[in-house]
Amino acid sequence: MTEGANPFESLQSQIDEAATHLEVGDDVIERLKHPERVLETNLTVELDDGSLERFKAFRSQFNGDRGPYKGGIRYHPQVSRDEVKALSGWMVYKCATAGIPYGGGKGGIIIDPDEYSEAELERVTRAFATELRPMIGEDRDIPAPDVNTGQREMNWIKDTYETLENTTEPGVITGKNIASGGSEGRVEATGRSTVIAAREAFDYLDKDLEGATVAVQGYGNAGWIAAKLIDRMGATVVAVSDSSGGVYNHSGLDPVAAKDHKNETGSVVGYEESEEELTNEDVLTLDVDLLIPAALENAIDADLAEDVQADVISEAANGPLTPKADAILEGDVFVIPDILANAGGVTVSYFEWVQNRQRFYWTEEKVNSELEDIIVDAFDALVETLEEYDLENPRTAAYVVAIRRVADSFEEAGTFP
Numbered sequence: 001m002t003e004g005a006n007p008f009e010s011l012q013s014q015i016d017e018a019a020t021h022l023e024v025g026d027d028v029i030e031r032l033k034h035p036e037r038v039l040e041t042n043l044t045v046e047l048d049d050g051s052l053e054r055f056k057a058f059r060s061q062f063n064g065d066r067g068p069y070k071g072g073i074r075y076h077p078q079v080s081r082d083e084v085k086a087l088s089g090w091m092v093y094k095c096a097t098a099g100i101p102y103g104g105g106k107g108g109i110i111i112d113p114d115e116y117s118e119a120e121l122e123r124v125t126r127a128f129a130t131e132l133r134p135m136i137g138e139d140r141d142i143p144a145p146d147v148n149t150g151q152r153e154m155n156w157i158k159d160t161y162e163t164l165e166n167t168t169e170p171g172v173i174t175g176k177n178i179a180s181g182g183s184e185g186r187v188e189a190t191g192r193s194t195v196i197a198a199r200e201a202f203d204y205l206d207k208d209l210e211g212a213t214v215a216v217q218g219y220g221n222a223g224w225i226a227a228k229l230i231d232r233m234g235a236t237v238v239a240v241s242d243s244s245g246g247v248y249n250h251s252g253l254d255p256v257a258a259k260d261h262k263n264e265t266g267s268v269v270g271y272e273e274s275e276e277e278l279t280n281e282d283v284l285t286l287d288v289d290l291l292i293p294a295a296l297e298n299a300i301d302a303d304l305a306e307d308v309q310a311d312v313i314s315e316a317a318n319g320p321l322t323p324k325a326d327a328i329l330e331g332d333v334f335v336i337p338d339i340l341a342n343a344g345g346v347t348v349s350y351f352e353w354v355q356n357r358q359r360f361y362w363t364e365e366k367v368n369s370e371l372e373d374i375i376v377d378a379f380d381a382l383v384e385t386l387e388e389y390d391l392e393n394p395r396t397a398a399y400v401v402a403i404r405r406v407a408d409s410f411e412e413a414g415t416f417p
Helices: 007-019 026-031 081-098 118-132 151-165 189-204 221-232 255-265 280-284 323-329 344-358 364-388 394-413
Strands: 037-046 052-063 069-076 104-110 141-145 213-217 236-242 245-248 276-278 290-293 312-314 334-336
Touching: 007 026, 007 081, 007 323, 007 394, 026 394, 037 081, 037 118, 052 069, 052 081, 052 118, 052 141, 069 081, 069 151, 069 344, 081 104, 081 344, 081 364, 081 394, 104 118, 104 141, 118 151, 141 151, 141 344, 189 221, 189 290, 189 312, 189 334, 189 344, 189 364, 213 221, 213 280, 221 236, 221 255, 221 290, 236 255, 236 280, 245 280, 276 280, 334 394, 344 364, 364 394
Parallel strands: 069 104, 069 141, 213 236, 213 290, 290 312, 312 334
Antiparallel strands: 037 052, 052 104, 236 245, 245 276
């Protein structure tokens, strides 16, 4: 990740840019640029050797005008208060872009999970769940997985909450495994929406996805699923990378085999079909038809943007382009913003929540069909706004759609005495 750009400031500048195209009061816009509350807590946890260690953790509830707060929990050494605030804000506008009746939240713990045992991670997770208990609930705030968390951690949080509350409430959290009330299609949802949005963009730009070259930076869940699905659509994945580096083959790589290699060795580096090993920066600046940044925020800053050669970028990660990078690419690269491209995760989390509330569960076919409809409708709304306001930046168009929806919810609610 490129250092230097503050993600919270990036979010605020994106809101300011979109607000210039809207008839929304400055006072309302100012409200929509800041979180309603942020929990900062210290978790003291006993390690396997009997010693105690302190972990700083956060939960930001940015805006609840459109519904309960919604957003993931990440475990990463670079988690910070400003990062969590930014991510919770992006969730507000992501949900609004997709038309989902949620607000935005986000949580994180400053931790490198690779350095701790499963038992230690469980104790850390359950300690955090205990701190979150007064804030969360299926009608208040619904966490989900994010970087370095998944079904396992969500199940621990659900179990802790239900035990402390002496209740059964599967809708308190999403991203659970199927046995615990999870949804079919949730694991692939973020990668799936990334490629659905890319397909729609190629169609809008009158470009052929069949045979299009693709590079994927970040080969975690979202990145590798996107690579697999875009390959099935007929595109050619020529490069993939993870935190250790990247691999390239001009004729194409097998995304599933590359993932198998990563599972076996810990990295895509050394994958046998590779013609050449690349850095992450190399992957981001390859001459390809489609670039999918699927790692952390600020992957592409202003300096790197000068070398970006992709025709289309579909943002599987949150905030992978800094505002300065956005400005450089505007008009030359069609950027499908994160608040649309990766909205599949929160969309299927919404489906999971609905299923939990109803105690009635859908097939994977229904989940994927409903997801497709929502992402296609969201892309159509983006394009309509892009053309209505004569904009060159799809991100600005998405924010115009989202801010208008959030502001309408706030203003129509009236003022509480």
